[in-house]
Amino acid sequence: MKNSSKDKAPYLKTKHYLLNGRLETWHGPQSKVHSYIVLDEEDQPTEIGEIPDMDSEIALKALDAAVNAFGRGQGDWPTMKVKERIACVETFVKHMRKHRKEVVELLMWEIGKNQEAAAKEFDRTVDYIIDTIEAYKKLDRKSAKFEKESSIHAHIRRGPLGIVLCLGPYNYPLNETFCLLIPALIMGNTAVFKPAKLGVLLITPLIEAFQKAFPPGVVNILFGRGRNIAAPIMSSGRIDVLALIGHSSSAVALQDLHPNKNRLRLVLGLEANNPAIILPDADLEHTIKECISGTLSYNGQRCTALKVLYVHENIVDEFLEKFSNAVDALKYGLPWEEGSFLTPLPEKGKSNYIKELLDDAVGKGAKIINDRGGELSPNFCFPAVLYPADSTMRVFNEEQFGPIIPVVPFKDINEPLNDMAQSEYGQQVSLFGRDVSKIGPLIDILANLVCRVNLNSSCQRGPDVYPFTGRKNSAVSTLSVFDALRSFSIRTFVASKDNDYNNKILKELLNSEHSNFVNTEYLL
Ligand code: G3H
Numbered sequence: 245m246k247n248s249s250k251d252k253a254p255y256l257k258t259k260h261y262l263l264n265g266r267l268e269t270w271h272g273p274q275s276k277v278h279s280y281i282v283l284d285e286e287d288q289p290t291e292i293g294e295i296p297d298m299d300s301e302i303a304l305k306a307l308d309a310a311v312n313a314f315g316r317g318q319g320d321w322p323t324m325k326v327k328e329r330i331a332c333v334e335t336f337v338k339h340m341r342k343h344r345k346e347v348v349e350l351l352m353w354e355i356g357k358n359q360e361a362a363a364k365e366f367d368r369t370v371d372y373i374i375d376t377i378e379a380y381k382k383l384d385r386k387s388a389k390f391e392k393e394s395s396i397h398a399h400i401r402r403g404p405l406g407i408v409l410c411l412g413p414y415n416y417p418l419n420e421t422f423c424l425l426i427p428a429l430i431m432g433n434t435a436v437f438k439p440a441k442l443g444v445l446l447i448t449p450l451i452e453a454f455q456k457a458f459p460p461g462v463v464n465i466l467f468g469r470g471r472n473i474a475a476p477i478m479s480s481g482r483i484d485v486l487a488l489i490g491h492s493s494s495a496v497a498l499q500d501l502h503p504n505k506n507r508l509r510l511v512l513g514l515e516a517n518n519p520a521i522i523l524p525d526a527d528l529e530h531t532i533k534e535c536i537s538g539t540l541s542y543n544g545q546r547c548t549a550l551k552v553l554y555v556h557e558n559i560v561d562e563f564l565e566k567f568s569n570a571v572d573a574l575k576y577g578l579p580w581e582e583g584s585f586l587t588p589l590p591e592k593g594k595s596n597y598i599k600e601l602l603d604d605a606v607g608k609g610a611k612i613i614n615d616r617g618g619e620l621s622p623n624f625c626f627p628a629v630l631y632p633a634d635s636t637m638r639v640f641n642e643e644q645f646g647p648i649i650p651v652v653p654f655k656d657i658n659e660p661l662n663d664m665a666q667s668e669y670g671q672q673v674s675l676f677g678r679d680v681s682k683i684g685p686l687i688d689i690l691a692n693l694v695c696r697v698n699l700n701s702s703c704q705r706g707p708d709v710y711p712f713t714g715r716k717n718s719a720v721s722t723l724s725v726f727d728a729l730r731s732f733s734i735r736t737f738v739a740s741k742d743n744d745y746n747n748k749i750l751k752e753l754l755n756s757e758h759s760n761f762v763n764t765e766y767l768l
Contacts, residue, residue, distance in 0.1 A: 265460025417443025670715025
């Protein structure tokens with residue numbers, strides 16, 4: 245879809261990057277950034293800016309900066325008082341808020357997210373950071389004490405792990421990246437961060453906020469390709485945590501480069517193919533509403549999206565008719581147009597890939613059920629409801645990250661359960677029905693196949709205080725406001741045998757300001 249030339253595209257050319265606390269200027273090659281929102285006089289992707297295409301030499305300098313700031317645990321940042329690190333994050337969020345308008349506009353142009361969702365991504369990220377600060381204070385308050393067991397006093401806290409390489413995804417380039425980066429930093433780690441391939445310009449207004457808020461070397465921000473930046477950093481063996489939201493193939497390739505895998509901690513949010521199971525007694529009107537948002541919010545480009553609908557054969561005809569009508573009624577438009585639910589797809593060649601998947605499924609016996617299903621343009625494919633789908637089809641096994649909705653009829657509940665048990669993924673499921681004698685035992689099984697069973701509700705990550713994780717190829721570690729603080733830290737403590745000599749020293753330590761670790765201050 246084209247937009248009118250009166251919809252003025254942004255243009256942002258940046259040569260800046262953040263290294264060791266300085267905003268440096270890159271003098272090497274630049275990469276063009278394109279939006280797949282097409283201006284009508286051009287008929288080509290719209291050029292909306294340029295970013296540095298940095299090389300491995302600079303990547304290793306950024307790594308050096310992060311390594312020096314951590315100082316093998318002896319640096320100022322990892323040994324600082326908790327309240328001082330919190331103050332840095334508060335400064336960051338204060339500066340970040342000033343850039344809401346630019347970031348939201350870039351989210352729309354760079355990744356085609358509709359205005360409401362783009363604004364929500366920004367606001368949710370700010371809330372996440374504020375909640376992280378509160379969660380860290382709570383954690384710190386719980387640690388602000390001594391315990392005694394078997395005549396040993398212990399003062400137990402969580403300490404940082406070291407150097408973090410942080411890589412985010414294109415579909416939530418702000419939110420998911422910052423949900424890794426901020427907890428990593430606040431816990432005392434240092435980081436090198438490279439934005440995703442798409443959704444990169446929107447990070448540039450925030451670089452200065454990072455520079456103002458954090459001491460030199462604590463966070464270093466580079467631009468460029470993964471093979472030039474992430475690969476040499478991993479090969480150096482100096483990364484302690486790989487924090488990545490993306491595909492397992494990238495995560496595995498990066499891990500393989502690390503010479504000391506045994507000491508590499510992984511915090512990974514990976515692909516999924518979440519199913520919905522619709523039982524014969526489900527409230528169809530409600531189920532359809534949830535399945536529309538579950539399958540098609542942001543055109544299905546969410547790792548939590550519903551990617552296959554198992555519908556009981558007794559209700560499948562009625563479901564298909566109502567669901568297809570609901571899909572065909574969805575409004576496609578430009579991200580800033582009122583009520584646009586479906587929007588242009590930001591990845592080059594994505595509609596060709598979607599077409600390949602549709603052709604494969606149709607060749608294997610499925611039909612596109614809805615009237616508008618599969619209408620194609622270079623930057624969009626209208627959502628297609630495929631029926632009957634089965635496990636021989638590519639769309640069933642690949643994380644399509646797009647607007648295809650395969651519907652699989654079932655007679656026996658073991659059919660979807662067995663498929664899920666066989667699947668390489670295990671993030672979430674949606675279960676629709678109302679008879680508790682059926683739902684109860686199903687929940688008992690589903691809870692072992694995935695990590696969140698959504699009852700009569702679509703799959704989703706939020707609210708961010710709930711654990712977000714997955715089994716099998718879907719994740720490593722758990723993320724939530726609280727869990728992320730744990731994922732980026734390790735328990736470490738001071739222990740001392742209970743005797744007069746030690747107790748006197750401990751008391752003196754506590755009454756002094758000599759240790760940032762040993763203190764029982766209650767953070768307000
Ligand atoms: O792409 C994965 C996102 O974390 C999904 O988040 O369920 O809130 O859209 P969401």
